[in-house]
Amino acid sequence: MCHDYTCSCELQSCLQHQSYSEDFLRVMQLYHHPYSMDSQKVRLALEEKGIDYTSYHVNPLTGKNMDASFFRMNPTAKLPVFQNGAHIIFRAIDIVQYIDRLTISLNGEDKPISNEVMEWMQKIEGWSSKIFTLSHVPDKYRLFVSKFIRRVTIARMAEAPDLASVYHVKLREAYDIEDKLRDPDIVKQSEEKLARLLDDAEMQLNKTKYLAGDELTIADSMFVPVLARITLLDLEEEFINCRPKIVEYYNLVKRRPSYKVVIGKYFSGWRKHRTLLKTLFFLGIRSMLRRY
Template sequence: MQLYHHPFSMDSQKVRLALEENGIDYTSYHINPLTGKNMDASFFRMNPSGKLPVFQNGSHILYNTIEILQYIERIAAVSSGGDDAKLSGREVLEWMHKVQEWNPKYFTLSRIPDKHRIYVSKFIRKVVIARMAECPDLASSYHFRLKDAYKTEEKLKDPDVIKRSEGHLVRLLDEVEAQLNETSHLAGDEFTMADVVLIPVLARLVLLKLEDEYINSRPNIAEYWSMMQQRPSYKKVIGKYFDGWRRQKTLMKTWCFIHMRSLLRRY
């Protein structure tokens, strides 16, 4: 089993948390979308959307995060003797889909200073153009990604787009807060795949330094978040890269790569 992912990717974090929680071995391949590595021809031929994560088991390839999580559950069930009772129930699946419906793209990008965001965006567009020239057979797919990059920049200029994303997040967190008033975890009193999908959302808010506004202002979520950070899976998948000085190291390494490639015009 192979997983193409990166620590910055929320959906990648969800899949890695599920793999760690279920004790499943896999081969890890880091693909950094901020440096345009997801546009390299070898990866792009497998997944023209360029999105992460991608989970591969032999000839079976999955791109949809919820589908990957359910596939991991089935693998774990088979490994433990085919106990289907361990698969997520209706309530867990409902929460998984509810959390997954929130798209963090515009919310995240709007919190990054314009000069940094535009600098990275220009770099990625140049990477796409370079790959397009190298691989004419993939030109149409690369052109679609290029149009999407320009479209993203245009949408970020529309305050209504950002407001809708913020509103969706607030409604989601309010629902989570109400649920955690009744149960210790998102879909009951035991850790489930619903928690796997929620944890990276909270981690993203902390990464953006918005925990006071969105987490600490909700006492049930604040207590839940403190508890989730103690799990070994969290420490390995997220804490390793984003707690303390490691967060700066991870971001600085990416920034230096982009800056050097831009100076050398090597895309």
């Protein structure tokens, strides 16, 4: 499995003695960022399944997802993007399902995703972290990054006029997000939806070790980054610590190698502050030099 540097790998050696189609043996590529919650969902699934991939960091805070080359591949400009040969997938839930089906095919099994796992995945996917996250970021930092990204978008639009209409969509989305953040009802709805999701998980974890039973599934790969986002925002006391079963579950998954590689490496203690400070410093220099 791949870490945070760019690498070129094959499927792990335990699969090499079986016969698979060449389509499954292509090197897989993931465009992601350690702070992207959806990227974490996919990386956890890849690590848990033991699938190797080529890793490309695309930092949305510096506007790298707005570069024309990336934009042509993925006009939503959202992370992550998963590529297996000519097959490109954008949405995290679709990528995670693809990874699960791929693993089953490689192992010669016939084991579709259970209804319970699918229900949890859809429930987790139904909560968007964007409003929640940005509403808990200090205004001065949020507005500084937002202004920088808008200027990057305008600069890339000038460089690639054939993509102007799609870049305009991203600009409208940026302004729309700022409008939503000024509406206390929308912010409150986002927090209430998260609380309901956590309450449902707390009830389930009273019955089972993981979300969909006593074994970790792709539903957990999608849920753990939600807890990591709460931790990143220093909101554990309000959303996690008041739910004892989630605390127990979170401590359990933190001990897994997949968590340590995907999240722990960047989010433990001072590391999260280092990453954020480096990004803000980089943005400050580029803004001062007007390099967008």
